[in-house]
Amino acid sequence: MExxxxxxxxxxxxxxxxxxxxxxxxxxxxxxxxxxxxxPKEVYEARIRTHRAEFVSERDFARMKAIGLNTxxxxxxxxxxxxxxxxxxxxxxxxxxxxxxxxYGLKILVDLHTTPMSQNGYxxxxxxxxCKWAQLPEEVDFVLDVLEKLADRYGHxxxxxxxxxxxxxxxxxIWTSMDVQKRYPPADKELAEGSAPISFEWLKxxxxxxxxxxxxxxxxxKYVIFHDGFRLHAWKEYLTQEKFKGHVILDTHQYLxxxxxxxxxxxxxxxxEYIKEHFEKEIEEVNSYVPVMVGEWCTFNSYCVGMDTKGxxxxxxxxxxxxxxxxxxxxxxxxxxxxxxxxxxAWDKGAGYCYWTWxxxxxxxxxxxxxxxxxxxxxxxxxxxxxxxxxx
Amino acid sequence: MExxxxxxxxxxxxxxxxxxxxxxxxxxxxxxxxxxxxxPKEVYEARIRTHRAEFVSERDFARMKAIGLNTxxxxxxxxxxxxxxxxxxxxxxxxxxxxxxxxYGLKILVDLHTTPMSQNGYxxxxxxxxCKWAQLPEEVDFVLDVLEKLADRYGHxxxxxxxxxxxxxxxxxIWTSMDVQKRYPPADKELAEGSAPISFEWLKxxxxxxxxxxxxxxxxxKYVIFHDGFRLHAWKEYLTQEKFKGHVILDTHQYLxxxxxxxxxxxxxxxxEYIKEHFEKEIEEVNSYVPVMVGEWCTFNSYCVGMDTKGxxxxxxxxxxxxxxxxxxxxxxxxxxxxxxxxxxAWDKGAGYCYWTWxxxxxxxxxxxxxxxxxxxxxxxxxxxxxxxxxx
Numbered sequence: 001m002e003x004x005x006x007x008x009x010x011x012x013x014x015x016x017x018x019x020x021x022x023x024x025x026x027x028x029x030x031x032x033x034x035x036x037x038x039x040p041k042e043v044y045e046a047r048i049r050t051h052r053a054e055f056v057s058e059r060d061f062a063r064m065k066a067i068g069l070n071t072x073x074x075x076x077x078x079x080x081x082x083x084x085x086x087x088x089x090x091x092x093x094x095x096x097x098x099x100x101x102x103x104y105g106l107k108i109l110v111d112l113h114t115t116p117m118s119q120n121g122y123x124x125x126x127x128x129x130x131c132k133w134a135q136l137p138e139e140v141d142f143v144l145d146v147l148e149k150l151a152d153r154y155g156h157x158x159x160x161x162x163x164x165x166x167x168x169x170x171x172x173x174i175w176t177s178m179d180v181q182k183r184y185p186p187a188d189k190e191l192a193e194g195s196a197p198i199s200f201e202w203l204k205x206x207x208x209x210x211x212x213x214x215x216x217x218x219x220x221x222k223y224v225i226f227h228d229g230f231r232l233h234a235w236k237e238y239l240t241q242e243k244f245k246g247h248v249i250l251d252t253h254q255y256l257x258x259x260x261x262x263x264x265x266x267x268x269x270x271x272x273e274y275i276k277e278h279f280e281k282e283i284e285e286v287n288s289y290v291p292v293m294v295g296e297w298c299t300f301n302s303y304c305v306g307m308d309t310k311g312x313x314x315x316x317x318x319x320x321x322x323x324x325x326x327x328x329x330x331x332x333x334x335x336x337x338x339x340x341x342x343x344x345x346a347w348d349k350g351a352g353y354c355y356w357t358w359x360x361x362x363x364x365x366x367x368x369x370x371x372x373x374x375x376x377x378x379x380x381x382x383x384x385x386x387x388x389x390x391x392x
Numbered sequence: 393m394e395x396x397x398x399x400x401x402x403x404x405x406x407x408x409x410x411x412x413x414x415x416x417x418x419x420x421x422x423x424x425x426x427x428x429x430x431x432p433k434e435v436y437e438a439r440i441r442t443h444r445a446e447f448v449s450e451r452d453f454a455r456m457k458a459i460g461l462n463t464x465x466x467x468x469x470x471x472x473x474x475x476x477x478x479x480x481x482x483x484x485x486x487x488x489x490x491x492x493x494x495x496y497g498l499k500i501l502v503d504l505h506t507t508p509m510s511q512n513g514y515x516x517x518x519x520x521x522x523c524k525w526a527q528l529p530e531e532v533d534f535v536l537d538v539l540e541k542l543a544d545r546y547g548h549x550x551x552x553x554x555x556x557x558x559x560x561x562x563x564x565x566i567w568t569s570m571d572v573q574k575r576y577p578p579a580d581k582e583l584a585e586g587s588a589p590i591s592f593e594w595l596k597x598x599x600x601x602x603x604x605x606x607x608x609x610x611x612x613x614k615y616v617i618f619h620d621g622f623r624l625h626a627w628k629e630y631l632t633q634e635k636f637k638g639h640v641i642l643d644t645h646q647y648l649x650x651x652x653x654x655x656x657x658x659x660x661x662x663x664x665e666y667i668k669e670h671f672e673k674e675i676e677e678v679n680s681y682v683p684v685m686v687g688e689w690c691t692f693n694s695y696c697v698g699m700d701t702k703g704x705x706x707x708x709x710x711x712x713x714x715x716x717x718x719x720x721x722x723x724x725x726x727x728x729x730x731x732x733x734x735x736x737x738a739w740d741k742g743a744g745y746c747y748w749t750w751x752x753x754x755x756x757x758x759x760x761x762x763x764x765x766x767x768x769x770x771x772x773x774x775x776x777x778x779x780x781x782x783x784x
Contacts, residue, residue, distance in 0.1 A: 022445035046438035053414035
């Protein structure tokens with residue numbers, strides 16, 4: 001298997017407010033669930049359609065190819081087929097993306113990023129502070145249908161790398177340690193009642209079903225890519241089953257902002273040590289029994305922001321970088337580049353990576369609250385000399 | 393004066409339908425004048441605001457800097473200050489662009505690209521097939537007011553290179569040879585009645601007034617940049633007046649698609665000869681008495697499209713590239729790169745250039761009608777290996 005060198009098309013088909021705040025103008029919505037409920041139908045439609053047509057186009061794929069990437073991970077919503085009002089489907093956009101990917105020799109990883117009533121309660125899970133999908137059998141079946149339709153549609157496309165049936169199902173540990181409902185407060189407390197993390201046993205059962213619905217539709221060279229549910233070391237027994245051999249990849253998401261919460265020192269040396277001692281060693285170990293990729297990561301860190309972001313909380317969570325101390329451009333460039341190189345070396349011990357994310361519309365030049373946040377943007381990071389110009 | 397190495401931010405604040413057709417969905421509008429007249433107010437507003445927020449952002453300026461550009465020419469509409477219903481002003485966007493330009497050490501050329509009832513009748517002049525502005529004294533005064541306000545607002549900004557008071561006022565010769573009202577048919581023939589090109593005498597009179605309104609507001613290192621009105625060789629006497637010395641640049645727009653109409657052979661050798669014998673020699677000659685820049689040009693040509701585009705007419709004008717013969721990727725790469733290098737050498741005899749354009753949303757991979765048209769996109773051209781990666 002060729003090493004995966006990829007990037008996420010975050011915020012294209014699954015919105016995240018902080019990445020294109022303009023779409024949320026005039027509303028108090030914090031997530032994609034409430035946006036169409038707060039806007040007149042035709043305004044919602046005009047914003048979404050314009051966003052989808054403009055945020056990503058063929059030229060982005062030309063650029064990805066030019067910098068040496070071979071993969072693009074595309075988060076898609078459960079309403080992709082247009083059968084969940086008030087949302088607007090986006091299968092046409094994904095169809096176009098396959099044509100672009102194939103034109104430029106890139107592979108697409110289709111990532112089901114949201115579910116009805118959410119699998120994690122994150123703002124990027126579609127509805128903040130709510131995590132009830134796994135308790136709703138009909139909605140679980142709905143998601144399985146979506147997955148089968150995606151597999152059927154793209155399973156033999158040259159441009160397909162594989163399908164991720166579920167992004168970031170939240171574990172008990174993360175649910176508690178991140179204090180998800182405090183970080184992403186539900187807009188409707190009643191609706192959020194009964195929210196709970198997703199157990200390992202339940203998740204394995206769902207993955208069994210997802211496998212059965214997806215795998216039969218896939219050509220030989222495609223993968224089912226299972227997110228680890230924030231339990232990187234739990235999958236040895238499950239994923240080494242004979243049926244999976246050669247057909248699965250374990251996906252784990254590793255961010256320095258989370259490492260900081262686990263005690264990583266907020267300095268360049270601290271990050272480099274953590275990357276070497278944790279990221280690299282853990283990936284190497286897990287990869288010894290199952291191919292493991294890092295489907296989300298970035299060079300973002302509190303040291304370069306100039307303040308403790310308390311696990312990557314932004315102005316939207318009340319942690320405003322406008323008051324941070326100034327980090328010189330030179331120090332930032334050095335730190336980001338060294339972190340990038342060390343981390344790429346770590347991921348090289350596994351199946352590869354997808355950076356989070358390709359592009360964002362935050363404007364740190366005009367909005368000091370966002371200073372330091374532009375390292376989430378791979379394209380910009382390369383142009384600023386924060387990341388190798390041609391990825392390895 | 394440092395050589396100008398720039399690019400146009402076409403289609404950001406002044407729309408061109410072919411560059412973001414999505415904005416025109418569900419309408420028959422061919423230009424920016426009829427768009428708000430065919431859409432419900434809130435839909436128009438949602439589309440325009442989303443477009444402006446997404447089409448260009450800080451990251452574009454980071455990329456321009458990375459590839460070695462030093463200038464960005466920004467076409468702006470006459471309604472930039474928001475005082476011409478039903479259009480929406482965009483001075484906030486231009487303000488932001490100045491912050492971005494200054495952050496990355498780029499200079500902005502503010503180009504007044506449209507006028508009420510138009511100075512050329514082009515689709516990109518705001519209203520197709522109508523050219524009556526110069527005959528409307530109140531509207532001429534309105535434009536002079538806009539120019540003075542722009543000069544007053546940005547005249548001492550570090551990020552300002554200069555101001556172009558009027559883009560492409562059409563000459564008698566071009567009006568006839570391009571058959572403007574046939575190429576860009578007016579939607580309302582009555583409104584178009586009385587349209588006429590702009591005489592050289594009238595234009596000089598307008599430039600006198602524009603100079604008086606702009607120049608007093610400019611810092612010493614800024615320029616008034618006069619478009620040649622498609623009369624590159626007519627300006628010696630006017631622009632060598634003592635008052636202009638060191639403060640003006642002549643702007644000329646030179647496209648191979650126009651050269652083709654003047655008899656340039658549609659082959660790589662034909663283009664190279666034309667570039668050497670016409671572009672380079674003419675720029676050198678004019679630059680001997682006044683600094684002359686090429687404010688618009690690109691590598692687009694009929695040979696690489698695979699068919700005669702009859703002066704750059706597209707599917708929107710009924711000349712559909714879907715039926716063109718296939719030009720191999722290798723031949724295209726060779727031709728575009730050689731044309732780029734030869735043309736850059738030609739412009740090097742003058743004050744510099746701005747490529748038209750930075751970015752487009754056409755989708756030739758999914759829409760064969762647009763094959764060959766992506767060379768208008770400088771960012772994409774660089775990523776495809778059609779243009780030097782670091783401009784000189």
